[in-house]
Amino acid sequence: MKMKPKVPTFLKWAGGKRRILNALQPLFPKKIERYFEPFLGGGSMFFYVMQKYRPSFATISDINADLVEVYKTVRDNPHELIKKLKGFKKKDSEEFYYRTRDLFNQKKLQGTERSAAFIYMNKTAYSGLFRVNSKNEFNVPYGRYKNAEVFDEETLSQASTLLQGVEIKCQDYRDILGEIQDEDFIYLDPCYDPIKKTSFVQYTPEKFSKSDRERLSRFVLSAQKRGAKVLLSNNNVSRVKRLYPGFYFHPINAPRSLGARVGAKSEVIELAIKNYASVV
Numbered sequence: 001m002k003m004k005p006k007v008p009t010f011l012k013w014a015g016g017k018r019r020i021l022n023a024l025q026p027l028f029p030k031k032i033e034r035y036f037e038p039f040l041g042g043g044s045m046f047f048y049v050m051q052k053y054r055p056s057f058a059t060i061s062d063i064n065a066d067l068v069e070v071y072k073t074v075r076d077n078p079h080e081l082i083k084k085l086k087g088f089k090k091k092d093s094e095e096f097y098y099r100t101r102d103l104f105n106q107k108k109l110q111g112t113e114r115s116a117a118f119i120y121m122n123k124t125a126y127s128g129l130f131r132v133n134s135k136n137e138f139n140v141p142y143g144r145y146k147n148a149e150v151f152d153e154e155t156l157s158q159a160s161t162l163l164q165g166v167e168i169k170c171q172d173y174r175d176i177l178g179e180i181q182d183e184d185f186i187y188l189d190p191c192y193d194p195i196k197k198t199s200f201v202q203y204t205p206e207k208f209s210k211s212d213r214e215r216l217s218r219f220v221l222s223a224q225k226r227g228a229k230v231l232l233s234n235n236n237v238s239r240v241k242r243l244y245p246g247f248y249f250h251p252i253n254a255p256r257s258l259g260a261r262v263g264a265k266s267e268v269i270e271l272a273i274k275n276y277a278s279v280v
């Protein structure tokens with residue numbers, strides 16, 4: 001019997017794909033030699049792809065500089081990170097959280113300490129959100145969870161192993177275009193189009209607007225011209241579909257909980273959009 005890959009995600013991330021990996025997986029190409037994931041977030045797809053397809057080359061990136069530093073720390077310095085996280089976990093309290101948040105926002109925490117603070121706050125913040133205000137300050141309140149897990153040593157070690165040899169960059173998704181070659185596989189999971197005005201779509205100070213949507217589709221079409229296989233996750237709305245003429249559309253049931261009331265869960269239909277036939 002084939003074992004399912006264990007997906008060592010170590011962050012809670014809005015829009016995380018962990019729970020729909022099974023539904024997305026049949027839509028992947030048969031082989032993946034070179035992999036790009038330029039809206040990385042919590043990275044569940046990346047960890048899945050690394051185990052299942054063992055690409056010889058992978059570049060992961062995100063516009064969130066602190067998030068990118070965390071991945072670099074997990075890749076390059078897992079032991080020191082785990083040591084620091086043990087310290088954070090021991091001291092966890094509402095008061096310690098707000099003190100850490102202040103030091104983080106004042107840029108008084110750097111290097112491995114900053115990455116540990118990021119993971120600690122991600123696991124103890126309300127609803128696991130990463131949200132910043134107009135001054136780019138992380139402003140999520142304390143979550144008051146009983147016994148927040150904060151981290152798991154084995155998960156971080158496994159993530160570190162899978163990140164060896166992987167390029168990790170802080171950049172706009174379009175910056176990968178010059179590197180794209182024939183047959184490369186790109187998985188894109190951008191901030192979604194809001195279904196309703198109140199939907200949570202803001203992960204960074206920049207909003208994902210109509211012009212962002214159009215820019216994204218221009219990028220996808222340019223990557224396609226360079227020979228890439230592209231799989232894009234988005235909301236199942238016609239204004240998105242219109243931007244991808246001739247593409248294949250696959251509705252996917254996706255449970256949602258982040259960004260809603262804690263504990264509140266709902267099913268929404270997402271859309272997987274791709275430019276290649278299913279088994280290739």
Ligand SMILES: C[S@@+](CC[C@H](N)C(=O)[O-])C[C@H]1O[C@@H](n2cnc3c(N)ncnc32)[C@H](O)[C@@H]1O
Pocket residue numbers: 013014015016017018038039040041042043044045061062063064171172173174189190191192203204
């Ligand atoms: C929906 S989340 C990705 C979730 C991820 N697939 C997961 O499983 O956790 C979108 C990510 O895109 C990043 N992002 C937003 N705008 C971006 C841009 N212009 N270029 C690159 N990354 C961007 C955000 O920081 C966020 O981490």
